[in-house]
Amino acid sequence: MRPLFRWSAFLLLVAVVAVGVVWWQNSGPGPVEPATVDFTSLDADQHAALVERGLAVARAGDCAACHQSQDGLEYAGGYALHLPMGTIYGTNITPSIEHGIGRWTADDLWQSMVWGVRADGANLYPAMPYASYHRVQRADVDALWLYLMSIRAVEKPNLDPDLPFPFNIRPAITFWNMAFLPQDRSLPPADGKSQAWTRGRYLVEVLGHCGECHTPRNLAFAKTDRHLQGEVLEGALAPDMTADNLARRGWTVADLAGFLKTGVSKQGVATLTMWPVIQHSTQYLPEADLAAIATYLMDGAPAIAPIVAATDLPQAGARLYLGLCAGCHGVDGEGKPHASPPLDKNTTAMLPDPGNLVRIIAEGIPARNFPGEARMQAMPAYGNRMSADEMAAVVNYMRQRWGGMPGGVTESDVVRLLDDRL
C-alpha cells in the first residue's frame, strides 16, 4: 500500500506542476499590436472625427447592450446576463477612475477585446465576446478608446459575477482560451468577394458578434463550427441565419437591411433578445453597413419556392386563430399596418423550434416605438387565458398554414417550452 500511495502522490504532484506550467505559459494577453494613432498629436478636428468613429464602433459592437445599467444608462454597467452557469453582470466602461476604465490605455482596451485579459491581468469571462472581437482592427479599438474616454464618467460600482464553483475560478479561463481562442487573428482570405461582402463579414463576425447568440455552443459554452445555425440563449431562439435558411424564410438583402434599420419587416418584427440589438446597435449603422451585413449573410442564398399552406389545417387551431388572433392579425394573417404585424410571411412560424412562437403567445409583447415611424401597440399575453393544449393547436395551425413546418407540437411540448424558456 505504502509505495502505491507514494507513487500516487508523486504523480498528482507532477500533474499539478504540469498544469501550473501550462497555465503560466498561456495566461495573460497575446502580442499587442501597436496603436494606429498618436493620441498626443491629434488636433481638435482629428480628435472629434476619431471620437465620432469610436461612437460608430461602439454601436456596431453593441457595447451598450450588455454594459448598460439595470435602468438603461449606457456603459454604466450592471445589466444581468442569465447564463446556464450563473449570472454575470456587464461592467462599468465609462471613464470612472474608481469603477470604470478611466485608467485604461488604448492598449489595455485592445488586450481586453482581443485576448480577454483586463488591464490588471485578470481573465474576462467569455460572456464578454472577445472570441468574436478577437479579430477587431486596431484602428477601430483606438477610435473606440477615445470615444469611451470622452463620455461622462458614471460613479457606479460593478457587481460581482454570481457564479458557482468551478465557474468562479477566473484563472481557469486561460484553459478555455487555449482551446477556443486561436493565436491567429486573421480572417480567411476573401478571394473574389465584393468589398460589401468583406465589410459585412467584419461586421457580422467581429464587431457585431452575431454568432455569440446565433451560433450553437458546446458544453464548454464555446461557439461550435455550426456557424450561425441558431441557438437558444436566455430563453429565446436566435434563429438559423445561414443563407439557405434566411432564403427559406423569405428574406432578401433589402428586407434584411431594412429590418436591421427599423426592427420592422414583412418577415416580422424584432422581439425577444433581438429587439435590444436593433435598439442599441443596428438602427444607428450607416445604410452601406447594413447592406453589407445583408449581402454577407445572404451570399449564395438559393432561389426558394414560396411556402405553401398545408391542405389539412387543424380545425381546432383555425377556430382559435379566428377567435384570438384574427382580430388584429387578420383572417388571412395580413396584419394591420402600423398596428399589428402580418403573420402570413412572418418567420417566427417558420422556425423548426416553436419556442419563440409559444413564448410570444404566452407572454405578449410590450408596446414599442421602433426606429423611424413605426409604433406597435402591445400584444396581450395569453398565458393565463389559454390552456397549453390550445396554445399547441394555434401554434400548429400557424406553422402549417404559413410556416411550411409540420404540426405535431403537443401540449407537453408547450408545457416544457414555457417551463424552460420563460
Next chain:
Amino acid sequence: MTEIRMIVNGKSVGPIDVPEDLMMLEFLNEYLNLTGTRYGCGQGVCRACSVLVDMPDGARTMAACVTGAIWFDGRTVRTVEGHAARNAQGQIAELSPIQQAFLYHFSFQCSYCAPGFVNEATALLERLARAPISRADVEATVLEALNGNICRCTGYVRYLGATRDLILATPGLTLTEDGA
C-alpha cells in the same frame, strides 16, 4: 358562417349563426342589443370593451373588439349589464359594490370607459376574494390591475381610489397583520 352558443349574464344565448370573423363586440352590440360594451380604440388597447369570461380558476377580462365571437362559443360571459341585482321586472334593484363605489367617488364623467373599468375591477375583486393580499400591497395591486384601462376625462385617481377603498372596506380581500 359558424354556429355559436354561450351564456351571457346568466342567460343562455344561441345556437346562433354568425360570420366566422365576427368580433365579440359586434355580437354583443348588434345581435344581443347589449350596448354597454364600448368600442374605443378597436385595437385591444384601451379596454373600454373589456368583458369578463369565467374560467375554472376565475374570471379573465378579454378585449371584445379584437376577440372573435367564435372564441366565446361554449363559454360563460359577463358584461357591464350583468353586474347589478335586478328585481322581478328586470329593473335594476341594486348596483354591484364596485359600480356603487365608482358612483360615490364620481369616478367617471362621460362614462365611455366605465364598463371596462367595472369589469376589470370586478375581476380584481374576485381574484382577491380567492387569494387575499396584504393591506400594504392594495394600492400597487389596484394600480397594476387598472393600469391598462384608458380614461380621457376625469383621470384615473378616482377610479383607483374607489377600487382601493372598496377593497380595504370589504372583509376577506386583504390579510391582517399576522397573515390570517
